[in-house]
Amino acid sequence: xxxxxxxxxxSFLVFYRTKAISAIDNDxxxxxxxxYILKNNLxxxxxxxxxxxxxxxxxxxxxxKIDLDKIHRPKRSKTLPxxxxxxxxxxxxxxxxxxxxxxxxxxxxxxxxxxxxxxALQPVHIDSKRNIVLLKNAKGKKDRIVPLSPKILEMLRDxxxxxxxxxxxxxGQNEGEPYxxxxxxxxxKQSLEKTNIKKPVTLHWLRHxxxxxLLESGTDLRYIQELLGHNSSKTTxxxxxxxxxxxxxxxxxxxxx
Numbered sequence: 001x002x003x004x005x006x007x008x009x010x011s012f013l014v015f016y017r018t019k020a021i022s023a024i025d026n027d028x029x030x031x032x033x034x035x036y037i038l039k040n041n042l043x044x045x046x047x048x049x050x051x052x053x054x055x056x057x058x059x060x061x062x063x064x065k066i067d068l069d070k071i072h073r074p075k076r077s078k079t080l081p082x083x084x085x086x087x088x089x090x091x092x093x094x095x096x097x098x099x100x101x102x103x104x105x106x107x108x109x110x111x112x113x114x115x116x117x118x119x120a121l122q123p124v125h126i127d128s129k130r131n132i133v134l135l136k137n138a139k140g141k142k143d144r145i146v147p148l149s150p151k152i153l154e155m156l157r158d159x160x161x162x163x164x165x166x167x168x169x170x171x172g173q174n175e176g177e178p179y180x181x182x183x184x185x186x187x188x189k190q191s192l193e194k195t196n197i198k199k200p201v202t203l204h205w206l207r208h209x210x211x212x213x214l215l216e217s218g219t220d221l222r223y224i225q226e227l228l229g230h231n232s233s234k235t236t237x238x239x240x241x242x243x244x245x246x247x248x249x250x251x252x253x254x255x256x257x
Contacts, residue, residue, distance in 0.1 A: 009053045011036075029054055081208035083242050088197060089209055095191040103159045104170055104184060105191065107133075108203065111146040112210035112228055115203045119178050121169040123160070128153060135229070144229050211236070215243045 015032050016024055029051070037047050084092070089109055096102040108118050117135050125134045131153065132145045148156075165171055170179040188203055207228070214224050225236040 009050075009057050012050060012054050024058075080242050081212070081238060082199075082201075082205050083212045084199075084201065084205055084209045086213060088195075088199075089206070089213075091195040091197065092188070092191045092201070092206075095194040096187070099159055099162050100170065101187045101190075103155055104179070104187060105206065106155060107152060109206040109210055110149050110152045112207050112214075113146075114207060115181050115184060119168075119170060119181060119184065122167065123165050123169055125169065126156060128156075142229060144226070146227050208239075208242075211239045212242055215239050 012029075012032055013021070015036055016028060019028070033047070033051065036042075037050065093102065093106050093109065096105070104118060107113065108115075111133055113135070120136070121133070125136065126148070127134060128148075131148045131150075133148055135144050135146065137143065159165075163171075167176050168178040171177065172179045172183070185203060188201065192201055211224055211228055214227070215221065221233065221236055221240070224239070225233050228236060230236045
């Protein structure tokens, strides 16, 4: 985080390298935004990073207030999450005969996990008596629990018997090291090749699909928010835009022609 702030601030100060820092004011920030950020079509997220860095610097170091409300900000693009059908998910999960590869992808989808959350799991995080997975220090440094399906629990028992994980639930080639994200991406890529699915599927698509399929099966949005670990309900509400449950019930006027 601090690296991003320092790099963003460096860009601003280089832009005004011929001007004394003590002479820089709110108008200069507006000029920089218009003449550098907007003119170069830099992303809205980058603009937020850099303007917030400038504001923090001048507030803490120069004791000068920068009014961000006067800065023109481009609208963030609203992209919908990519979702697979249940048939596509099933094909991906069943493509591997390797029990570890199949287990990783299946657990990721069945619990709606992020890649990092899956790879950070340890055997002690699986509570078979309560049928839950404990996610420690997930995104936002928060712990949360997600339910384990009976089918996944049976798969995990077979996996434990075969692979006997020790430190990490999914261990890498070297003992005591977790499976790498790059290797997991390769596992997914191999599945896609075997299923002949041509979509540019990423690991995060499994999480999006989990949330959307829950919504389509009637699960309350508040529970989905809790399961995904979202701070805001607005983040979870995006799945209402990709759920086809209600849309499929709408009759096209074309059918009445």
